[in-house]
């Protein structure tokens with residue numbers, strides 16, 4: 547599309563920063579902004595750079611939603627017009643709805659009763675069909691119940707394709723653009739702090755960033771009650787990050803350490819982010835901010851820390867930002883601890899508040915794809 551340059555620009559500097567006009571909505575994905583975040587998360591003079599993925603049309607998962615569909619079409623696994631079926635707590639659902647609209651595929655999202663009404667309505671508005679499972683799987687929880695529903699839908703829908711975000715390497719590969727943007731925006735990244743659900747964005751972003759900065763540290767942020775890093779799976783209030791299964795997209799060898807964050811700590815962080823920085827989001831955003839702020843104090847001065855904020859706050863107005871809901875779940879605190887507890891082994895004991903572990907391993911002991919990362923910094 548050729549848009550003529552206006553003859554008069556009220557602010558001439560704008561022509562340098564305004565993004566190009568998009569012809570189709572998927573062209574709006576990427577180039578998300580970065581915001582400096584300091585108090586109350588980091589000590590005076592310290593802070594971190596937050597990559598605001600909530601600025602994408604749907605959120606961080608617009609990137610893998612589009613990329614997984616494009617790759618499946620290219621390989622011939624997804625025929626023109628064939629249905630896409632996937633399990634999602636919401637964010638990937640939005641990305642797939644965008645991909646479906648872009649490439650002409652009907653999209654069905656399998657979710658559970660924990661999905662917010664606003665997300666359900668939004669997905670429906672964007673043309674996706676939402677199927678909700680009603681009971682959790684006795685061992686694998688809601689996630690396993692959703693996966694079984696997906697298998698059932700695939701079996702009875704000829705030609706249907708499931709991107710399988712938990713195990714599809716295209717999920718992680720979709721974050722090449724995000725990593726490249728960070729290099730352009732920050733020049734250097736010494737520490738990356740990322741939430742872990744399927745493992746896609748931590749693995750994909752770190753892999754590309756380490757090509758430029760081999761000594762970069764990667765800090766994973768998980769939810770208490772999540773099984774990913776070897777803790778027992780429990781019912782979880784926090785959505786997005788955490789899992790009751792062990793997705794193969796989690797690149798265990800890439801992590802220097804993992805932090806588990808509890809819901810009340812994430813709520814406090816989300817509300818502080820909103821009040822102090824006018825930038826907030828959901829459970830993973832709060833948890834990542836808490837850990838990135840701590841890292842800003844724990845690493846030597848001058849360490850450049852990038853933290854990925856996967857989404858924005860709107861979906862959480864009836865939960866994280868609703869006093870009554872938070873009181874009902876006992877989530878309102880004056881301010882949580884300013885440092886995590888520590889355990890030496892990920893399965894040493896069950897953790898229920900913010901806890902750090904510098905030993906990261908795959909609880910299923912699967913062979914690793916990449917070489918283990920040797921941390922550069924000593925803390």
Ligand SMILES: Cc1ncc(COP(=O)(O)O)c(C=O)c1O
Pocket residue numbers: 607635636637638741742743744745746747748785786787788828830831856857
């Ligand atoms: C809001 C939010 N944050 C974090 C994550 C975790 O990201 P990943 O699946 O790339 O590990 C997700 C995944 O769905 C998410 O929706």
